[in-house]
Amino acid sequence: MLELENINTFYWERHVLWDLSLKVPQGSSVAMLGRNGMGKTTIIRSIMGLAPPIDGTIRFNGEPINGLEPHRIAKKGIGIVPQGRGIFPSLSVKENLEIAARDNRREGAWNLERVYEQFPILRERSNFPGNLLSGGEQQMLAIARALMANPELLIMDEPSEGLAPLVVKQIGQIICELKGKLTVFLAEQNFNMALNAADYVYVISKGSVVWDGLPEDLRNNEEVKQKWLGV
Amino acid sequence: MDKVLSVFLLGLSYGLVLFLVATGLSMTMGLMRIVNMAHGALFMAGGFVGLTVAQHSNFLFGALAAIAVAGLGGFLLEVGFLRRLYKQEASQVLLTIGFIYILVNVAQWIWGSFPKSGATPGFLSSSITIGAVDVASYRLFIIGFGLVMAVLLWLFQDKTKVGAKVRAGMDSRETASQLGINLKVLFTGIFALGSVLAGLAGFMGGKIIGTNLNNAWQGLLLSLIVVVIGGAGSVQGALIGGIILGLLNSFGAAYFPSFSSYIMYVALIVILLVRPAGLLGRKFSHDSNEALERASAFTSKPGKKKVAPRAVYLESPVQKRLKKYLPIVAVLALLVVVPPFVGTFTQSMITKVLIYAIFAMSLDLIMGYTGLLSFGHAAFFGMGGYTFGILILKTGITNFWPAFIITIVVCALLAAVIGFLTLRVSGVYFLLVTMAFGQLLYAIANKWMSLTGGKDGLPGVTKPDLGWAIHWTPLKFYFFVLIAFVVCFFILYKIVHSSFGKTLIGVRENESRMRSLGYNTWMIKYTAIILAGVFAGVAGSLFAQFYGTMVPDHFALQMSALPMLMVIIGGGGTLWGPALGAVAIVLVEHYSSVYVQERWPLILGGLFVLCVMFVKGGFSRYLSSVWAKVHFGGTHVAGPGQVAGKEAEL
Numbered sequence: 081m082l083e084l085e086n087i088n089t090f091y092w093e094r095h096v097l098w099d100l101s102l103k104v105p106q107g108s109s110v111a112m113l114g115r116n117g118m119g120k121t122t123i124i125r126s127i128m129g130l131a132p133p134i135d136g137t138i139r140f141n142g143e144p145i146n147g148l149e150p151h152r153i154a155k156k157g158i159g160i161v162p163q164g165r166g167i168f169p170s171l172s173v174k175e176n177l178e179i180a181a182r183d184n185r186r187e188g189a190w191n192l193e194r195v196y197e198q199f200p201i202l203r204e205r206s207n208f209p210g211n212l213l214s215g216g217e218q219q220m221l222a223i224a225r226a227l228m229a230n231p232e233l234l235i236m237d238e239p240s241e242g243l244a245p246l247v248v249k250q251i252g253q254i255i256c257e258l259k260g261k262l263t264v265f266l267a268e269q270n271f272n273m274a275l276n277a278a279d280y281v282y283v284i285s286k287g288s289v290v291w292d293g294l295p296e297d298l299r300n301n302e303e304v305k306q307k308w309l310g311v
Numbered sequence: 312m313d314k315v316l317s318v319f320l321l322g323l324s325y326g327l328v329l330f331l332v333a334t335g336l337s338m339t340m341g342l343m344r345i346v347n348m349a350h351g352a353l354f355m356a357g358g359f360v361g362l363t364v365a366q367h368s369n370f371l372f373g374a375l376a377a378i379a380v381a382g383l384g385g386f387l388l389e390v391g392f393l394r395r396l397y398k399q400e401a402s403q404v405l406l407t408i409g410f411i412y413i414l415v416n417v418a419q420w421i422w423g424s425f426p427k428s429g430a431t432p433g434f435l436s437s438s439i440t441i442g443a444v445d446v447a448s449y450r451l452f453i454i455g456f457g458l459v460m461a462v463l464l465w466l467f468q469d470k471t472k473v474g475a476k477v478r479a480g481m482d483s484r485e486t487a488s489q490l491g492i493n494l495k496v497l498f499t500g501i502f503a504l505g506s507v508l509a510g511l512a513g514f515m516g517g518k519i520i521g522t523n524l525n526n527a528w529q530g531l532l533l534s535l536i537v538v539v540i541g542g543a544g545s546v547q548g549a550l551i552g553g554i555i556l557g558l559l560n561s562f563g564a565a566y567f568p569s570f571s572s573y574i575m576y577v578a579l580i581v582i583l584l585v586r587p588a589g590l591l592g593r594k595f596s597h598d599s600n601e602a603l604e605r606a607s608a609f610t611s612k613p614g615k616k617k618v619a620p621r622a623v624y625l626e627s628p629v630q631k632r633l634k635k636y637l638p639i640v641a642v643l644a645l646l647v648v649v650p651p652f653v654g655t656f657t658q659s660m661i662t663k664v665l666i667y668a669i670f671a672m673s674l675d676l677i678m679g680y681t682g683l684l685s686f687g688h689a690a691f692f693g694m695g696g697y698t699f700g701i702l703i704l705k706t707g708i709t710n711f712w713p714a715f716i717i718t719i720v721v722c723a724l725l726a727a728v729i730g731f732l733t734l735r736v737s738g739v740y741f742l743l744v745t746m747a748f749g750q751l752l753y754a755i756a757n758k759w760m761s762l763t764g765g766k767d768g769l770p771g772v773t774k775p776d777l778g779w780a781i782h783w784t785p786l787k788f789y790f791f792v793l794i795a796f797v798v799c800f801f802i803l804y805k806i807v808h809s810s811f812g813k814t815l816i817g818v819r820e821n822e823s824r825m826r827s828l829g830y831n832t833w834m835i836k837y838t839a840i841i842l843a844g845v846f847a848g849v850a851g852s853l854f855a856q857f858y859g860t861m862v863p864d865h866f867a868l869q870m871s872a873l874p875m876l877m878v879i880i881g882g883g884g885t886l887w888g889p890a891l892g893a894v895a896i897v898l899v900e901h902y903s904s905v906y907v908q909e910r911w912p913l914i915l916g917g918l919f920v921l922c923v924m925f926v927k928g929g930f931s932r933y934l935s936s937v938w939a940k941v942h943f944g945g946t947h948v949a950g951p952g953q954v955a956g957k958e959a960e961l
Binding site for chain 2: 128130149150151154155160162166168169170171175176178179180182225226229
């Protein structure tokens with residue numbers, strides 16, 4: 081579904097991603113692990129067109145999407161839960177959800193009603209300004225907002241960041257529920273949460289893939305864990 | 312009581328016109344963070360075009376024409392120019408100032424310089440009696456129309472999905488676009504809407520404000536003050552700001568006529584002191600990497616693959632010195648040797664260049680080095696000239712030195728006051744507020760007849776005694792200015808190369824980082840403003856002696872725009888760049904005044920636009936690279952800059 085082929089991304093003069101390739105097959109749930117500052121967010125920004133790669137190809141459903149503007153890429157069918165959640169403080173919870181709504185005519189599509197069923201707390205808060213929610217609620221809002229676009233692929237950038245362990249568990253459960261319904265691509269630092277949610281794992285360090293394989297292999301691979309993840 | 316009511320209605324109708332003008336500026340500045348200085352020019356254009364069409368047909372067609380011309384103008388401005396300058400406030404400002412000159416000059420070409428009275432539809436030419444007060448029904452119509460527009464705009468902003476998308480874009484462009492919102496189209500639409508409102512206000516308010524060329528600047532100034540009072544980014548803010556300013560204006564004119572032209576500045580100062588974000592100001596969140604983008608916006612484009620390694624030249628210390636000082640020595644030698652052999656006219660041209668160069672370098676200290684965009688630098692220039700002139704003409708001081716020293720002190724004090732007030736706001740608001748203070752001094756110079764001579768200015772400023780017997784000739788005065796220039800250059804050179812100078816650059820590149828490193832960035836900026844004010848004052852006092860007179864126009868916006876243009880033409884962040892810019896501007900000004908005097912603003916405006924779009928960084932950058940090539944023949948070894956930074960994720 082999503083394929084990155086030898087992409088190189090720069091921030092101004094700084095080479096951040098080095099010939100990086102990875103794949104997210106249809107229907108799967110793929111996680112990227114890596115320490116802070118290793119390029120995970122840049123990978124996502126490259127996919128979304130915010131930091132377009134200089135060379136290499138990004139394909140979505142077989143179609144190259146690099147070089148497109150972010151909103152066009154999103155409209156191909158990608159929903160995003162950005163790093164730091166990206167809730168709009170000037171908008172109410174309901175408005176936050178509504179502005180992202182897309183393709184919700186067909187049957188079984190995510191719409192306001194279904195999202196509220198999935199996240200009842202958001203219905204209660206629907207008229208609150210987005211920035212008055214708790215961290216966990218904001219994370220749910222960010223996920224719900226991504227779902228409103230009815231994406232084929234859901235990209236999440238560190239959904240566990242800054243949340244209490246109990247809330248992380250809750251978010252983890254939500255991701256596990258979602259992963260049967262759509263393709264999920266996840267950047268995480270939380271080792272356990274990522275391994276529970278993913279079918280396949282990439283370990284990223286210094287802008288390159290340094291290891292990839294199945295979650296259980298990683299769980300048993302002390303060397304990779306110590307060298308690249310510090311677990 | 313009747314008087315109060317009629318003054319109230321006058322003020323309210325004026326305030327609602329101001330609301331219509333200002334709401335567009337508030338939206339583009341507050342929501343999109345795009346500065347459109349030409350907003351007032353669209354207001355003016357709407358007025359003229361609408362009036363002309365209305366005179367040949369009727370009021371409704373006039374309104375439609377005003378809408379069409381302003382909307383189209385705004386659309387072209389955004390799509391053709393401003394869109395490419397996203398997050399480059401300096402460039403946006405300079406570009407749109409250029410468009411003001413162009414539009415005003417074209418309007419003068421078409422409609423002439425005389426103000427015109429606006430149109431009213433036939434059915435509104437009567438007046439209505441409320442209680443014991445006669446009110447022109449047109450004013451009531453404006454009040455009603457303004458309030459209806461306010462409600463519609465507020466509903467659009469807060470209750471529609473498009474409005475929500477715009478607010479989302481204001482909160483974070485990145486997040487909004489990742490969610491599939493096409494901000495380009497949205498923002499072009501908002502920009503055009505704001506322009507349409509300005510054009511409509513120009514036409515409908517013609518009867519109240521008048522239709523004249525000055526509306527381009529006055530409309531900008533008034534909408535700016537409305538936005539500062541009410542707070543940017545919301546319809547409610549513009550409405551409150553407009554009504555407050557309108558009422559202040561009408562009550563001021565009715566009860567304190569002699570003081571009325573200062574009331575809006577008083578309101579501005581009070582708001583800056585008490586609530587710099589405005590009464591209903593929105594709080595802005597910032598994209599996490601905004602500082603990074605901003606810092607790099609001037610120098611490079613994203614996604615540049617090959618970066619030339621920073622050259623490290625292999626050279627001896629003597630060579631280094633040579634490289635550094637050879638051009639300076641050469642230019643200085645020319646400046647000393649050549650003038651005695653050219654005519655007095657050329658001598659006075661070079662004198663003017665040197666004075667303007669001091670002026671431009673002083674602006675560069677805050678604009679190029681510190682990154683503070685000031686559009687009120689003429690305040691210090693004019694203050695220097697006026698203070699010096701008044702001292703010579705009215706106090707009986709005949710010696711140069713006491714007059715000069717008092718001038719410097721006065722300019723430093725003025726800069727201390729203006730700096731204190733303007734630094735309450737940052738970014739483009741700083742620019743707009745400095746502009747307002749420049750205009751305040753312009754108003755004072757015009758109104759305080761007994762001291763400043765009003766419109767006639769201060770004729771007959773003589774070149775005073777330096778303390779030893781010099782019989783002034785143009786050549787001697789030229790050398791006097793040359794010495795002043797060299798001294799100023801030397802002091803500024805020492806300042807920008809001192810550790811203080813480095814902190815200025817630090818503030819420009821990333822102020823919050825400087826603050827977290829423990830620097831008092833406010834104090835750094837404040838000091839820079841005072842220093843710049845002093846040097847501009849020096850230039851002003853020299854100019855008064857050179858020109859022999861000072862007039863209020865030396866406080867005017869055009870006088871603030873000139874050094875800005877010199878800085879961008881020559882290149883900010885160097886001292887000789889602005890000096891070079893001064894040469895270019897004086898030459899262009901001279902030749903255009905010889906051949907096409909009437910069209911000089913058009914040329915000036917065109918220069919602004921061309922410079923912003925095509926010579927980013929100024930000519931000094933090209934010249935230094937040429938110099939490096941000439942001197943070193945392109946032999947250099949690669950520096951360390953090219954491998955660093957793989958590990959960093961931003």
